[in-house]
Amino acid sequence: MNSKLYYEFLKELTKAEKELKVAKNNWKLSKTILNEKNLKVAECKSIQWQKAVNLLYLKG
Incomplete structure (x- = not known):
């Protein structure tokens, strides 16, 4: 996994x-x-980044 990314x-x-x-x-x-x-916008951002990090773990 790219540590900088x-x-x-x-x-x-x-x-x-x-x-x-x-x-x-x-x-x-x-x-x-x-x-x-x-609040809804912030929740969406948080969920999107959590999903992105989870994908990084799966690819890592």
Whole structure:
């Protein structure tokens, strides 16, 4: 497995998880429709990167 590529995936996964955490906190504070959409986007990003990392493990 290419360690540099793996590192980049982990970095992006961490970033997506942080965005998810921020979106959840914002949603809890205001519970507006806009923040609810942000939460869904962040969840999708996190799921996409988790799938990508899983694929790397399978190919590795």
